[in-house]
Amino acid sequence: MAQRGSVEISPRGGGEKRADSCPACGAPMDAEELAANLRVCPACGHHFPLSAGERIELLADQGSWEEIATELRSDDPLGFYDLRPYHERVEEAEYETGLSEAMLVGTARMHNMDVVLAVMDFRFMGGSMGSVVGERFWRAAELAAEARYPMVAVCASGGARMQEGMLSLLQMAKTTCAVEMMASVPVPFVATLTHPTTGGVMASFATLADVIVAEPGALLCFSGPRVIEQTVKEKLPEGFGRAESNLEHGQIDMIVPRRELKDRLVQVLGMLE
Amino acid sequence: MPSGLFGKKKRALQEEEGRLRRRLAELSRLPTLPGVHLKDEVAKISQRLRELGRVRGRGEGASWEKVKLARHPERPYALDYIGLMFPGFIELRGDRCFADDPAIVGGLAAYQGRTLMVIGHQKGRDLASRTHRNFGMPRPEGYRKAQRLMRLAEKFGIPVLTLVDTPGAYPGVAAEERGQGGAIATTLACMARLDVPTVAVIIGEGGSGGALALALADRVLMLENSIYSVSSPEACASILWKDAAEAKLAAEALRLTSSDLEDLGVVDEVLPEPRGGAHRDHAAAARIVKEALEENLRQLELMKPDRRRRERCGKFRRMGVWRENGLTLF
Secondary structure (H helix, E strand, O other): OOOOOOOOOOOOOOOOOOOOEOOOOOOEOOHHHHHHOOOEOOOOOOEOOOOHHHHHHHHOOOOOOEEEOOOEEEOOOOOOEOOOEHHHHHHHHHHHHOOOOOEEEEEEEEOOEEEEEEEEOOOOHHHOEOHHHHHHHHHHHHHHHHHOOOEEEEEEEOOEOHHHHHHHHHHHHHHHHHHHHHHOOOOOEEEEEEEEEEHHHHOOHHHHOOEEEEOOOOEEEOOOHHHHHHHHOOOOOOOOOEHHHHHHOOOOOEEOOHHHHHHHHHHHHHHHO | OOOHHHHHHHHHHHHHHHHHHHHHHHHHHOOOOOOOOOHHHHHHHHHHHHHHHHHHHOOOOHHHHHHHHHOOOOOOOHHHHHHHHOOOOEEOOOOOOOOOOOOEEEEEEEEOOEEEEEEEEOOOOOHHHHHHOHHHOOOHHHHHHHHHHHHHHHHOOOOEEEEEEEOOOOOOHHHHHOOHHHHHHHHHHHHHHOOOOEEEEEEEEEEHHHHHOOOOOOEEEEEOOOEEEOOOHHHHHHHHHOOHHHHHHHHHHHOOEHHHHHHOOOOOEEEOOOOOOHHHOHHHHHHHHHHHHHHHHHHHHOOOHHHHHHHHHHHHHOOOOEEEOOEEEO
């Protein structure tokens, strides 16, 4: 079903437990006030995660979002079973987030500009990229290339979805080919990296964008801090892997606060068309 | 090795699985018609396929044995294959930006009267060389060197052979600061674009994104006792089982062996190894790789560059399994 119309930003976002004080500065939080401020701490500017619905509300002109590829669902090609079966974990994620997968794709207008949007939601199994995320990204890219709409991807992912094994890893190759398809037209492709974007997504379409934008404070890396500390016992510098560090090391183009994000994306896309 | 009876039973199960998968593919191609409900049959087939998967997966740690073989310290490494297959190999070094990464080697090989670009992950065999090669874990400069060599190959119409053997890309602070994720991504993009024939061979450990970066190829071949996995079994176990000691279970669940991956359509061809494994006879293993390379290159060179590129991307586009309107699509 294409989801039309505006998506409500509920004060609680979507099922996630939310702290009553800001984890960054400790200032007391009022849920309503936080929602009104686009879930950015009014005291220190800490950016709380947004759900896919909230992100679409933030970026798409009201009533312009039309979701595609809505019927795609995960299967269980490996019959994967760890402490619990994979399909149970998927069902739980569907139930808790009200989403069909970790990425929603569709068309929207941003300040009247037609765009293709691909928006990830970290709450759905850590935003992990499995077959459905890959296929949705592919269809979004295909649509962008055919309609000559620019694409905006909003990333939030822990990496490949372990439970689909190698088929997940190969989504990195698949999404790379999708980016190449957009490049051959060319249509502009801008990625917005939000907290956290790591692993397979960071090593495929996220970093292949023509312009890479990040939200303040977002953790953006291939190997996460815990992996580095545990595997190679390296001491991490302050602010390791954060958007600010990525900017300093030349890995991203700009850091844009959430309040300015839509305007800035439209500006950049307008200059590339 | 399976006994006669076990072998026969395994073959029967494999045949049944093949039949079911073909039927499922047929069903998925049928147009949706009012009044025709395929959901039940699809559900039944999917269920049976899962059971079959579990029956075959329930080995006596069979996958874990493969993990050990793939990591065997005497297993031939990239430079061993290169030495045996291409006498007179000329190594080319450096990414021209920052450093030369010894965890990835590459260079020009004379091959049947013409030239081949060979690029591979490289592990070391003793303490000093292991450290020097960083245990085969590349840093961004390794991937950028690989890209430089691929572009060089393309410029002169030279086919590219990659040899994949790494536990994964190096997880370190400096590697992150130099853009490990971006380096892997741009290597994938480079391989997606190349207009020369490309063949990748998984020769040992195909560990995660660090391995895949060199394997977006026209043909992906895999030596029988190699593994190719979304994550190491140890990492998977510590994340999903909260206990790295469950790596054996993770190895079974991940379906990382060559026969698993052939079934899943992830690799194009599995290359048999000499009796007991490639470590028993490096020369024989190299001969097997060389023969497979010849045959695959011969086929690829008959195709126009455009078609090769299209088919390469088409192949990776089909990777994945999902349901749509009640049908399972492979």
